[in-house]
Amino acid sequence: MKTGIVGLGLMGGSWALALRNANPSVETIGFDQLEQHRSQAEQLGLVSRCSTSMNELLDEVDQIVLSIPVDAIETLLPEILDQLSVDQAVIDFGSTKSAIAKAVVDHPNRSRYVAAHPIAGTEYSGPDAAFSTLYKGKVMIVCDGEQSDNAPLEIFLRQCIQLGMEVVHQTSEEHDLHLAYVSHLSHVTSFSLSNTVLNKEKEEQQILALAGSGFASTVRLAKSSPEMWSPIFLKNKVAMLQAVEDYLLQVQRFKSYLKEEDAEAVQRFLEEGREIRKILK
Amino acid sequence: MKTGIVGLGLMGGSWALALRNANPSVETIGFDQLEQHRSQAEQLGLVSRCSTSMNELLDEVDQIVLSIPVDAIETLLPEILDQLSVDQAVIDFGSTKSAIAKAVVDHPNRSRYVAAHPIAGTEYSGPDAAFSTLYKGKVMIVCDGEQSDNAPLEIFLRQCIQLGMEVVHQTSEEHDLHLAYVSHLSHVTSFSLSNTVLNKEKEEQQILALAGSGFASTVRLAKSSPEMWSPIFLKNKVAMLQAVEDYLLQVQRFKSYLKEEDAEAVQRFLEEGREIRKILK
Numbered sequence: 001m002k003t004g005i006v007g008l009g010l011m012g013g014s015w016a017l018a019l020r021n022a023n024p025s026v027e028t029i030g031f032d033q034l035e036q037h038r039s040q041a042e043q044l045g046l047v048s049r050c051s052t053s054m055n056e057l058l059d060e061v062d063q064i065v066l067s068i069p070v071d072a073i074e075t076l077l078p079e080i081l082d083q084l085s086v087d088q089a090v091i092d093f094g095s096t097k098s099a100i101a102k103a104v105v106d107h108p109n110r111s112r113y114v115a116a117h118p119i120a121g122t123e124y125s126g127p128d129a130a131f132s133t134l135y136k137g138k139v140m141i142v143c144d145g146e147q148s149d150n151a152p153l154e155i156f157l158r159q160c161i162q163l164g165m166e167v168v169h170q171t172s173e174e175h176d177l178h179l180a181y182v183s184h185l186s187h188v189t190s191f192s193l194s195n196t197v198l199n200k201e202k203e204e205q206q207i208l209a210l211a212g213s214g215f216a217s218t219v220r221l222a223k224s225s226p227e228m229w230s231p232i233f234l235k236n237k238v239a240m241l242q243a244v245e246d247y248l249l250q251v252q253r254f255k256s257y258l259k260e261e262d263a264e265a266v267q268r269f270l271e272e273g274r275e276i277r278k279i280l281k
Numbered sequence: 282m283k284t285g286i287v288g289l290g291l292m293g294g295s296w297a298l299a300l301r302n303a304n305p306s307v308e309t310i311g312f313d314q315l316e317q318h319r320s321q322a323e324q325l326g327l328v329s330r331c332s333t334s335m336n337e338l339l340d341e342v343d344q345i346v347l348s349i350p351v352d353a354i355e356t357l358l359p360e361i362l363d364q365l366s367v368d369q370a371v372i373d374f375g376s377t378k379s380a381i382a383k384a385v386v387d388h389p390n391r392s393r394y395v396a397a398h399p400i401a402g403t404e405y406s407g408p409d410a411a412f413s414t415l416y417k418g419k420v421m422i423v424c425d426g427e428q429s430d431n432a433p434l435e436i437f438l439r440q441c442i443q444l445g446m447e448v449v450h451q452t453s454e455e456h457d458l459h460l461a462y463v464s465h466l467s468h469v470t471s472f473s474l475s476n477t478v479l480n481k482e483k484e485e486q487q488i489l490a491l492a493g494s495g496f497a498s499t500v501r502l503a504k505s506s507p508e509m510w511s512p513i514f515l516k517n518k519v520a521m522l523q524a525v526e527d528y529l530l531q532v533q534r535f536k537s538y539l540k541e542e543d544a545e546a547v548q549r550f551l552e553e554g555r556e557i558r559k560i561l562k
Contacts, residue, residue: 119491119492119493120493121493121494121495122494123495138493139490139491139493141491168490168491177485178485178487178488178491179491181477181478181481181485181488182478182488182489182491182492182493183491183492183493183495183496185474185478186474186495186496186499186500188532188535189470189473189474189499189532190499190554191535191550191551191554191555192470192528192531192535192554193466193470193528193531194554194555194556194557195531195550195553195554196462196466196524196527196528196531197462197463197466197557198554198556198557199527199531200462200527204455204458204459204462206459207459207462207463208560208561209420209449210400210420210422210449210459210460210463210464211400211464211561212400212401212419212420212463212464213401213402213403214402214404214464214467214468214501215463215464215467215561216561217498217499217501217502218470218471218498218499218501218502219467219557219561220495220498221495221499222554222555222557223555223558223561224551224555226548226552226555227548229551230548230551231544233547234539234542234544234547237539237540237542240539241536241539241540243477243481244535244536244539245536246477246480246481247473247474247477247532248529248533250473250474250476250477250480251469251473251528251529251532252529254472254525255522255525255526255529258514258515258518258521258522258525259518259522261518263511263512266511266515267507267508267511269472269476270472270505270510270511271507272475272476273471273472273475273476273479273503274472274475274503274504274505274507275475275479276475276478276479276503276504277504279489280489280492280496280497280504
């Protein structure tokens with residue numbers, strides 16, 4: 001089995017590592033647009049070796065995993081499907097799924113494609129952020145699975161199980177709406193919090209010296225890669241706008257309680273939010 | 282040396298533990314309005330013993346630490362100062378300082394009081410959340426230090442150093458403005474995020490099954506105690522409203538870029554926020 005990994009950052013690099021750890025007979029062949037990422041990935045031993053072109057990679061692998069920004073997946077996936085032979089498959093790890101699904105829904109080779117999104121990650125990026133246990137114990141969402149042939153789907157699902165992942169099936173639309181709320185929105189709140197405090201720091205220079213672990217935790221996602229996240233927000237625009245508007249209403253609700261010094265309402269607002277304890281331990 | 286700890290939750294319980302670990306000759310005498318907290322604190326060995334009334338405690342200690350909600354501090358502190366003898370001192374650990382400062386600024390015993398705020402904590406509360414290393418390596422802010430007598434101030438500063446803390450001096454006003462941005466605001470963003478997602482969950486019941494570590498980190502502070510946080514927001518109303526308004530402007534800025542599908546502006550917004558990496562490692 002030869003697996004091609006396109007995009008050798010945190011997600012792709014970790015997948016390659018984990019795949020080979022779980023199954024040493026798999027050969028992992030990497031590709032990344034950046035020469036620097038290719039040589040780093042080879043030095044770090046993330047992949048068996050690197051290919052210097054997409055076409056070369058396509059010629060020799062059984063399976064390709066795309067772990068690149070979602071706008072790049074949307075462009076590249078139809079081109080790959082054009083060239084795919086009947087015994088090859090392609091999987092994408094994009095964080096939004098509807099736009100990509102639309103781009104290939106009528107493609108004659110659509111069934112050789114598996115739409116996936118691993119719910120795993122850190123705020124770091126690039127080949128040196130990759131580690132072999134990133135996926136262990138995490139959820140892999142597979143979208144529109146009925147549009148994929150059994151063979152490539154089953155091989156991929158088996159890999160997920162081998163890596164200790166739980167598989168959840170959804171439609172692309174469900175996925176994008178859910179993820180807008182439980183993943184994409186928290187990136188917006190973190191980046192916005194960071195911008196607010198960094199702006200204030202221009203007047204109050206010592207302000208960040210007093211930041212504790214609570215602030216660090218809440219702002220952590222603002223360290224994430226803009227190149228990865230900007231396309232995610234844009235490709236998931238409709239659901240994102242809905243999530244951001246819902247969120248703004250909550251912050252405004254808090255603000256008006258505070259302005260009116262309505263202690264009971266503030267307390268209730270916090271108690272409502274604290275219910276999250278029952279779900280997230 | 283006898284130290285009285287009023288409020289035997291996370292902050293007070295941890296302070297009592299740490300103080301006695303650092304200096305076994307200190308006797309720590311606890312008090313909490315809740316009988317349950319007093320017996321828990323004794324069972325867990327947080328304090329040497331508990332007193333059953335504030336007056337009894339006041340009669341025998343050299344130093345009292347108030348680790349209770351800020352509205353309770355504002356009420357209790359003048360009453361304690363009324364009864365304080367010249368060789369006793371009182372310290373508060375409130376997360377807002379201006380309202381408390383105003384409540385005692387003209388008190389004849391003001392100089393026996395040290396206004397402090399340790400930048401330490403977790404999202405958990407109560408005696409069983411206490412642990413001895415909570416304060417180690419953290420910052421203790423001391424406010425309006427020039428209004429405290431040297432003797433009680435120096436004893437307290439020495440305790441902070443013994444516990445491995447760094448001391449920062451500020452005015453109450455500086456403190457409240459800074460903390461609004463780097464601590465209180467991140468609690469508002471977490472509680473608001475939690476409310477947004479919990480509301481959405483009423484329609485989309487499986488939504489939280491897909492939440493990953495990023496969401497957990499960003500929403501973590503919503504597990505904090507409403508009894509502790511509601512008074513903090515209200516007592517720091519002016520600075521909080523300013524921080525929340527600045528924050529709303531940032532989220533609205535993001536929303537309008539997204540609505541206009543202005544990819545460059547979205548990317549710039551994220552890059553600005555990502556500068557936080559240079560400050561928080």
